[in-house]
Amino acid sequence: MGSYIIRRVLQMIPVFLGATFLIFVMVYALPGDPIAAMFGDKAADPAQVASLRHKYYLDQPLWKQYLHYMNNLFHLDFGTSFTGRSVADIMADAFPVTIRLALVAFFFEIVVGLPLGVLSGLKRGTIWDTLVLIITLLVISIPVFVLGYIAQTVFATDLGWVTPTVQDSEDITQLILPGAVLAALSLAYVARLTRTSIGENLRADYIRTATAKGLPRRTIVTRHLLRNSLIPVVTFLGTDLGALMGGAIVTEGIFNIKGVGNILYRAIGQKEGPTVVGIVTVLVVVYLVASLLVDLLYAVLDPRIRYA
Amino acid sequence: MPDVHDENDPKPLPPPGSGHLDYVGNQGLLVEQDTLIEPDPAKREEARSLWGDAWRDLRRQPIFILSALLIVLLVIIAIFPGLFTNANPRQANLAKDFLRPPDWTDFFGAGWWGYDGQGRSVYARVLYGARASITVGICVTLAVTVLGGLAGMAAGFFGGWVDSVLSRVIDIFFGIPLLLGCLVLLNAFTTRTVWTVVLALAVLGWTQIARVMRGAVITVKQADYVVAGKALGAGTNRLMFRHILPNALAPVIVVATIALGGYITAEATLSFLGIGLQDPTISWGVDISSAQKVIRQAPYVLFFPAAALSVTVLAFIMMGDAVRDALDPKLR
Numbered sequence: 238m239g240s241y242i243i244r245r246v247l248q249m250i251p252v253f254l255g256a257t258f259l260i261f262v263m264v265y266a267l268p269g270d271p272i273a274a275m276f277g278d279k280a281a282d283p284a285q286v287a288s289l290r291h292k293y294y295l296d297q298p299l300w301k302q303y304l305h306y307m308n309n310l311f312h313l314d315f316g317t318s319f320t321g322r323s324v325a326d327i328m329a330d331a332f333p334v335t336i337r338l339a340l341v342a343f344f345f346e347i348v349v350g351l352p353l354g355v356l357s358g359l360k361r362g363t364i365w366d367t368l369v370l371i372i373t374l375l376v377i378s379i380p381v382f383v384l385g386y387i388a389q390t391v392f393a394t395d396l397g398w399v400t401p402t403v404q405d406s407e408d409i410t411q412l413i414l415p416g417a418v419l420a421a422l423s424l425a426y427v428a429r430l431t432r433t434s435i436g437e438n439l440r441a442d443y444i445r446t447a448t449a450k451g452l453p454r455r456t457i458v459t460r461h462l463l464r465n466s467l468i469p470v471v472t473f474l475g476t477d478l479g480a481l482m483g484g485a486i487v488t489e490g491i492f493n494i495k496g497v498g499n500i501l502y503r504a505i506g507q508k509e510g511p512t513v514v515g516i517v518t519v520l521v522v523v524y525l526v527a528s529l530l531v532d533l534l535y536a537v538l539d540p541r542i543r544y545a
Numbered sequence: 546m547p548d549v550h551d552e553n554d555p556k557p558l559p560p561p562g563s564g565h566l567d568y569v570g571n572q573g574l575l576v577e578q579d580t581l582i583e584p585d586p587a588k589r590e591e592a593r594s595l596w597g598d599a600w601r602d603l604r605r606q607p608i609f610i611l612s613a614l615l616i617v618l619l620v621i622i623a624i625f626p627g628l629f630t631n632a633n634p635r636q637a638n639l640a641k642d643f644l645r646p647p648d649w650t651d652f653f654g655a656g657w658w659g660y661d662g663q664g665r666s667v668y669a670r671v672l673y674g675a676r677a678s679i680t681v682g683i684c685v686t687l688a689v690t691v692l693g694g695l696a697g698m699a700a701g702f703f704g705g706w707v708d709s710v711l712s713r714v715i716d717i718f719f720g721i722p723l724l725l726g727c728l729v730l731l732n733a734f735t736t737r738t739v740w741t742v743v744l745a746l747a748v749l750g751w752t753q754i755a756r757v758m759r760g761a762v763i764t765v766k767q768a769d770y771v772v773a774g775k776a777l778g779a780g781t782n783r784l785m786f787r788h789i790l791p792n793a794l795a796p797v798i799v800v801a802t803i804a805l806g807g808y809i810t811a812e813a814t815l816s817f818l819g820i821g822l823q824d825p826t827i828s829w830g831v832d833i834s835s836a837q838k839v840i841r842q843a844p845y846v847l848f849f850p851a852a853a854l855s856v857t858v859l860a861f862i863m864m865g866d867a868v869r870d871a872l873d874p875k876l877r
Contacts, residue, residue: 252717253720255717256718256720259721264729374859377858377862378858379851380813380814380851380858382834386837390844480722483722486724486725486818502728505729505732505820506732506820517721521720525720
C-alpha cells in the first residue's frame with residue numbers, strides 16, 4: 238500500500254504541472270489584453286501600461302511567466318489580482334462558502350439519493366422502481382439552470398418559504414434550496430447507481446447461499462447485500478464531493494452565492510488571470526487528492542482489491 | 546476444442562466445404578448430437594453476434610423506439626425547421642407582439658406558444674433553436690469519439706511508455722472541469738459560432754471516451770482470438786481495427802450516446818452564461834437566459850425552450866440507457 242501511494246503521488250506531479258500549465262496557456266496566451274481592459278474606455282498611458290505589464294510579469298515569455306508563477310506558488314504565494322487584492326484573500330473568502338454549500342448538497346445526495354436507489358433496487362420491476370427511474374431520468378435531463386429558476390420561483394417568490402437569493406451564507410437554512418438544486422443531478426446518479434449495483438448483487442451466489450442457509454431477509458439485505466452494493470456508490474460520492482468543492486457556477490449564480498463558482502465566473506469574464514489560475518490550481522489539487530483518496534477507499538472497502 | 550458440441554455454445558460453424566477441415570470433422574459429431582438433444586430450431590437458425598443480439602433486444606424495447614422516434618423528429622426539425630412553421634424566428638414586432646400570451650387555437654402558427662420580450666414567436670424560436678443544439682451534440686460526440694477513441698486505442702494497444710505518456714495527458718485534461726475549461730477557452734473568442742463551441746467542448750471533452758476505450762482495449766487485447774491473429778501474422782493495423790476495435794466498441798458507444806445529451810446541456814449552459822452561442826445563432830440556452838427577466842409576467846417564454854432542451858437531452862439519455870441495457874450481457 239505504501240509504495241502504491243508513493244507511486245500515485247509521484248504520478249500526480251506531472252499531471253499537476255500539466256493541468257496548471259494548460260490553464261495558464263488558456264488564460265494568458267489566448268487573445269484578450271487584461272491590461273488594456275483595466276483602462277476601460279480611457280486612452281492608456283504607454284508608460285503606465287509598460288509598468289503594469291512589468292509588475293504582473295506580462296512582458297515576459299509565457300514559459301517564464303509560468304516558472305515565475307510556480308516559484309511563487311512553491312512559497313504559497315498565489316499572487317495579486319489585477320484589482321490589487323491578493324488571490325489568497327479572495328480564495329479565503331470564497332472557499333468556506335462553497336464548502337458549506339457542497340456539504341449541504343452532499344447531505345441531500347446521501348439522505349435522499351441512497352434510500353431511493355435502495356428502494357428501487359430491492360423492489361425492482363414494481364411501481365416504486367418505475368417511479369424512481371422516471372423521476373431520476375427527468376432530473377438528469379432538466380438542465381440545472383432551469384431547475385434552479387423553477388425552484389427559485391416556486392419556493393421563494395410564490396410560496397415565500399425562503400429568500401430568493403442567499404443573503405448570509407453562514408445561515409445553513411438559506412443554503413437548503415441552492416444545496417438541493419445543486420445536489421439534484423448527482424442525487425439522480427446516486428439513486429441509479431445504487432439501483433444497478435443492488436440489481437447485480439441480488440443475483441450473486443453469496444446472496445443465494447445466504448438465503449439457502451435460512452438467514453432472515455433483513456440480515457441478508459443489511460449485512461450482505463448493502464455492504465457490497467454500496468462500494469461503487471461510495472466511490473462515486475467521493476469523486477462527487479471533490480467536484481462539488483469546485484463550486485457550482487450556475488447554482489451560485491442563480492442564488493447569488495459568493496462562492497468559488499461565482500468568483501471564478503466573474504474573474505473569467507473580466508480576464509482576471511491571476512484569480513482564474515489561482516482558483517483552478519487549487520481545484521486541480523482538490524481533484525487529484527480526491528481521486529487518490531477514492532482509489533484508497535476502494536481498497537479498504539473491497540478486500541479483493543490490493544494495491545502493490 | 547472440447548466445447549464445440551455443447552448445446553449452449555453459440556459459436557457458429559462455417560458451412561461445410563469452406564476449407565475448415567477440423568470444423569467439418571467436428572460437425573459430424575455435432576449432427577450426431579443434434580439428433581439426440583433436438584435443439585430449438587429457431588435457436589440454431591442464425592448465428593448472432595453481440596450486435597445482432599443487441600439489435601433484436603432494442604427493437605422490442607418501447608423506450609428505444611420512443612427515443613429513436615424523438616431523435617428522428619428532432620433531427621428533421623433541426624434540418625428543416627421551415628417545414629413546421631411559416632413564422633420567422635428573428636422577426637420582432639414589439640408594438641404588436643410584446644409578450645403576447647400563447648394562442649392555443651393557433652396550431653403550428655407563429656402565436657401558438659406566444660411571443661417573447663422582444664416580440665418574437667416563441668414557437669418559431671424553439672424550432673429554429675434545435676439546429677444549434679443538435680449540431681453541437683452530434684459534432685462534439687463524433688469528434689470526441691474519434692479523438693478519444695484513437696488516443697485510448699493507442700494507449701491500450703501499445704502499452705508501455707506510450708500508455709504512460711498518453712495516460713498522463715488524459716489525466717491532465719481530465720483534471721480541468723469541462724464547463725470551467727470551456728468558459729476560459731471560449732472567453733478568448735469575441736465572435737463565437739456553433740463551430741467554436743464544438744471545438745472547445747471537443748478539445749476538453751475527449752478524455753472520457755479515451756479512458757473507456759483504453760480500458761476496453763486492454764481487456765480485449767488479452768482475448769484468444771487476438772493472440773491467434775497475432776500468431777497468424779496479422780499486422781498492427783489489422784489487429785487494431787479488425788480484431789480489437791469491433792469488440793471494444795460497445796462501451797464506447799454507450800458512453801458516447803449518453804454523453805451526447807450532456808454536450809447539449811453543456812452548450813445550453815455556456816450559452817445561458819453568455820459565453821456560448823451568440824446572435825444571430827438561435828440557441829435555447831440564450832433564449833432561456835433572456836426569459837429570466839420576464840419569468841413573472843410570461844412563464845411560457847421560459848417554459849418552451851426549457852422543455853425542448855429537456856426533451857432533447859432526455860431522448861439521447863434514454864437512447865443511451867436502452868443501448869447499454871442491450872449491450873450488457875450481464876443483464877441478459
